[in-house]
Amino acid sequence: MADIDIDALHPTYSEIYNVLGKDSDALLNLFKNMSGQQINLPVHLYDPDMVKEKLAARVQNNESIDINVASEHYGYSRRWIRTVIKGVHEEKMGEEKLHQLAAKLVEEVRKNTGTDWIRRESARAQMRVAVKRLLRQFGYPPDFAAEAIDTVVTQAEKMAMSEI
Template sequence: MDMLNNAIKGYQNKVLTAAEVIEELIKLAKEIKESDSLANELKLSDFEYAFYSAVAENDSARELMGQDKLRELAIVLTSTIRNNVSVDWTIKESARAKIRTVVKRLLRKYGYPPDMELLATELVLHQAEVIADQLVS
């Protein structure tokens, strides 16, 4: 979404030409297709893949933990977050703190690199916010 917004803003601000925007859109489409194929290959749902992407963004985590362990972590994160979110969790700081604590514990349990734990926690929370409506229902 960010890539799409950046391309549109670049065009609107006359930084990018129409041809460059089309190139960006083609590049974005290829990345989405690759992402979908990886999700299918890993047999992850859309929610699980969102969390997988958040925890696998770190190169050292991918090297240290491997794809299978990250996949397992994503599945557990999805289930745990789904079971712990409430309707107002994105608004109430106490509810957010509870989710943040749960995520940190899971990252530690699965051996996520401690130096990248804070970033991964924030990415997971951001992903959870993006899909919050579906998680609560």
């Protein structure tokens, strides 16, 4: 163990010394290798590309991912983690399958829209069930189904309003 005068340390080195668990050898090693250099540390501990790879691997293995836990662990926002997971799910489904799903959704929406369907809660509920069934049939990830259902119903309402 190296002999250093802790009371005489520069405030920056004193703080590093405390962070290193009061390890004199580690502080001296850091000083010898890094003194005089300016260090800018990244905001995130984990590389975003590597985090994407880790999350993608878990999605490919059909592992459940708690977005809050992943966000806390990797230090990225829940929104970013959710976007990454959603993107991986979409890649996993494949572009052709997504196009087929979109065509079926349009067909289902047209089939379920009738006169005054926007005002009738039962008709809207029936559409939501039909959309949910289609999403499940195409293997759409359940974690994102509620958001997709809301989007489809909202788009259908906008289409209906523009036709009036």
